[in-house]
Amino acid sequence: MALPVFDDVVAAAKRIEGFAVKTPLLEAPLLNAKLGGRLLLKAEPLQRTGSFKFRGAYNAISQIPADKRKNGVVAFSSGNHAQGVAAAAQMLGMPAWIIMPEDAPTIKIARTKAFGATVVPYDRYTQDREKMGLELQAKYGATLVKPYDDPNIIAGQGTIGLEIAQQCEALGVKPDAVVVCCGGGGLVSGTALALSGALPGVPVYAAEPVGFDDTKRSLEAGTRIKNDPDARSICDALLAPTPGEMTFALNSKLLKGGFAVTDEEVKRAMATLFQEFKLVAEPGGAVAATAVLAGKLPIKGKTIVAVVSGGNVDPATFVDALSLAA
Amino acid sequence: MALPVFDDVVAAAKRIEGFAVKTPLLEAPLLNAKLGGRLLLKAEPLQRTGSFKFRGAYNAISQIPADKRKNGVVAFSSGNHAQGVAAAAQMLGMPAWIIMPEDAPTIKIARTKAFGATVVPYDRYTQDREKMGLELQAKYGATLVKPYDDPNIIAGQGTIGLEIAQQCEALGVKPDAVVVCCGGGGLVSGTALALSGALPGVPVYAAEPVGFDDTKRSLEAGTRIKNDPDARSICDALLAPTPGEMTFALNSKLLKGGFAVTDEEVKRAMATLFQEFKLVAEPGGAVAATAVLAGKLPIKGKTIVAVVSGGNVDPATFVDALSLAA
Numbered sequence: 001m002a003l004p005v006f007d008d009v010v011a012a013a014k015r016i017e018g019f020a021v022k023t024p025l026l027e028a029p030l031l032n033a034k035l036g037g038r039l040l041l042k043a044e045p046l047q048r049t050g051s052f053k054f055r056g057a058y059n060a061i062s063q064i065p066a067d068k069r070k071n072g073v074v075a076f077s078s079g080n081h082a083q084g085v086a087a088a089a090q091m092l093g094m095p096a097w098i099i100m101p102e103d104a105p106t107i108k109i110a111r112t113k114a115f116g117a118t119v120v121p122y123d124r125y126t127q128d129r130e131k132m133g134l135e136l137q138a139k140y141g142a143t144l145v146k147p148y149d150d151p152n153i154i155a156g157q158g159t160i161g162l163e164i165a166q167q168c169e170a171l172g173v174k175p176d177a178v179v180v181c182c183g184g185g186g187l188v189s190g191t192a193l194a195l196s197g198a199l200p201g202v203p204v205y206a207a208e209p210v211g212f213d214d215t216k217r218s219l220e221a222g223t224r225i226k227n228d229p230d231a232r233s234i235c236d237a238l239l240a241p242t243p244g245e246m247t248f249a250l251n252s253k254l255l256k257g258g259f260a261v262t263d264e265e266v267k268r269a270m271a272t273l274f275q276e277f278k279l280v281a282e283p284g285g286a287v288a289a290t291a292v293l294a295g296k297l298p299i300k301g302k303t304i305v306a307v308v309s310g311g312n313v314d315p316a317t318f319v320d321a322l323s324l325a326a
Numbered sequence: 327m328a329l330p331v332f333d334d335v336v337a338a339a340k341r342i343e344g345f346a347v348k349t350p351l352l353e354a355p356l357l358n359a360k361l362g363g364r365l366l367l368k369a370e371p372l373q374r375t376g377s378f379k380f381r382g383a384y385n386a387i388s389q390i391p392a393d394k395r396k397n398g399v400v401a402f403s404s405g406n407h408a409q410g411v412a413a414a415a416q417m418l419g420m421p422a423w424i425i426m427p428e429d430a431p432t433i434k435i436a437r438t439k440a441f442g443a444t445v446v447p448y449d450r451y452t453q454d455r456e457k458m459g460l461e462l463q464a465k466y467g468a469t470l471v472k473p474y475d476d477p478n479i480i481a482g483q484g485t486i487g488l489e490i491a492q493q494c495e496a497l498g499v500k501p502d503a504v505v506v507c508c509g510g511g512g513l514v515s516g517t518a519l520a521l522s523g524a525l526p527g528v529p530v531y532a533a534e535p536v537g538f539d540d541t542k543r544s545l546e547a548g549t550r551i552k553n554d555p556d557a558r559s560i561c562d563a564l565l566a567p568t569p570g571e572m573t574f575a576l577n578s579k580l581l582k583g584g585f586a587v588t589d590e591e592v593k594r595a596m597a598t599l600f601q602e603f604k605l606v607a608e609p610g611g612a613v614a615a616t617a618v619l620a621g622k623l624p625i626k627g628k629t630i631v632a633v634v635s636g637g638n639v640d641p642a643t644f645v646d647a648l649s650l651a652a
Contacts, residue, residue: 024350026372029413030440045604046352087355107601114356271641275433278371278606278637311604315597315648322641 003249004151006197009158009190012059016159019091020055021047025167025305028276037299039292040175041273042164045280045311049115051237052157052187052309053084057145059156061088064143069094071141076129079108080237080310081147086115097142099132105236105314124239125229148186149244157187161194164305168199175202176302179288181309182206182215182258183238185247191307192254203256207291209233209263215243215251216258224248234263234317237284237310259291269293270321273308283317285310329575330477332523335484335516338385342485345417346381347373351493351631354602363625365618366501367599368490371606371637375441377563378483378513378635379410383471385482387414390469395420397467402455405434406563406636407473412441423468425458431562431640450565451555474512475570483513487520490631494525501528502628505614507635508532508541508584509564511573517633518580529582533617535559535589541569541577542584550574560589560643563610563636585617595619596647599634609643611636
């Protein structure tokens with residue numbers, strides 16, 4: 001298993017430059033005063049396709065050799081990787097088939113189609129999406145673009161870590177901690193890899209929904225643990241059954257630990273991001289900020305960077321979260 | 327009447343550097359495809375205090391001489407200028423009294439207080455806020471910080487125009503038009519002044535709510551016209567009764583024209599900014615984008631910059647707008 005290294009993230013940053021958005025690091029002075037610390041949000045809802053997933057997808061797909069491009073790409077995704085892959089493939093003139101759970105948010109399915117991809121629905125709880133991906137791959141000769149367990153995907157997501165380091169330097173601050181949303185672990189492992197080179201010594205944490213805190217529990221156990229198949233969460237982007245093999249190999253070396261947050265805490269955090277940052281976050285995109293706002297990762301007297309990973313949320317879900325606004 | 331000139335905007339940009347946020351220019355590829363044009367949003371909800379008003383306030387207040395600073399500042403405002411003045415005064419260690427309409431959004435009153443200011447309520451339809459401002463000014467020896475009819479305020483808001491020019495250059499595009507939200511006219515006149523020097527020849531338009539389209543009608547009449555005192559709109563930030571003397575002197579020279587949009591059109595635009603840009607806009611902050619999205623300013627085949635001027639909106643108002651999401 002060839003794990004990505006720091007230089008792969010640097011190369012990915014060059015590859016996505018001019019295609020991905022350098023998202024801002026947002027700050028809310030009144031909230032800082034209330035928290036007694038400084039919370040900086042890396043705002044990936046403002047990324048192309050509304051989530052960080054475009055970074056890894058473009059980094060991976062742009063490296064597919066010329067003679068294989070016409071056969072296109074296949075991906076399986078709950079929605080954000082779907083859009084990232086669809087948009088990157090469209091920009092590179094390639095067809096895309098995306099296997100999506102039939103209960104994915106309407107907006108994510110609609111937008112994946114709008115980026116020109118063919119959506120293939122499946123049942124999240126009874127069908128094996130990885131097997132379906134391999135079948136489609138064989139049928140069309142297309143390249144499978146994995147959602148997280150791939151060196152190019154991890155390196156692409158890691159470009160967020162490089163930007164965090166650059167933006168913190170521009171602000172003249174060294175963060176005391178960085179906390180990152182975690183599903184399969186591609187984003188947090190890539191970000192931690194980038195920070196291990198660009199801001200060495202800064203602890204990096206994974207944040208997950210309760211019931212899907214497989215990375216947290218796996219880090220504690222020292223081995224990969226599966227989630228209870230009966231677990232449910234509103235964080236549709238973070239429902240991977242177990243840590244990736246490659247992502248866990250990185251995370252077990254690079255992460256300081258993990259936090260698990262409840263759906264209720266996530267909704268309150270979404271309302272805070274609305275009020276204080278004017279930012280639309282989806283449930284799964286808000287879990288890292290939730291770890292801070294719900295007090296799991298103490299911020300008093302500290303500067304913490306939280307990655308807000310996406311903003312593709314149905315209006316009804318957002319309205320429900322706003323009912324918890326202070 | 328000494329009108330501000332282009333160099334005043336350049337000086338303001340230096341003054342606010344490091345204090346105000348250089349807000350991003352956001353883009354939504356799927357929306358562009360649907361519109362058949364390129365819509366770039368200058369995202370001032372991401373500005374310190376959640377609106378552009380901090381720019382002018384900091385530019386004006388930071389120029390108050392040392393011996394007058396301890397007496398503080400007085401301002402009258404429906405809420406965004408209030409927060410801009412309160413935050414700038416707090417950063418400069420000065421007391422602030424803010425005269426606010428008693429029906430201003432709760433969030434705006436609460437946040438003005440949170441920035442350390444003393445809020446003085448008044449009745450928007452029966453009391454004269456300008457007279458109250460002068461009385462408070464006399465009582466405390468404080469400096470009055472006008473909301474728009476002041477060269478330093480106009481120059482400060484105009485820094486948005488300089489940033490638009492820089493950001494368009496970085497993207498390699500020259501916009502076909504720039505459209506700006508308009509209440510008293512400080513933002514649009516400052517932006518047009520900046521663009522007259524930084525992007526000469528690009529037409530600049532004012533966008534206003536129906537019933538409060540005094541700038542549009544005044545431009546057409548060639549003289550300042552008042553709004554009907556019985557007019558109402560959800561765009562609480564844009565309810566000035568008539569164009570400012572100074573802002574109209576600039577706007578009548580610099581603007582190409584104006585657009586009036588309905589509350590219903592504004593709510594639909596707020597829902598689009600939520601879905602496509604993951605950005606929280608308040609009603610008054612969305613009117614310029616509304617002029618494009620509702621088809622008043624045709625975008626097909628063109629690149630248009632719309633300034634989204636603020637995002638300080640109560641959850642209930644936002645939820646109401648989201649009910650119109652497509």
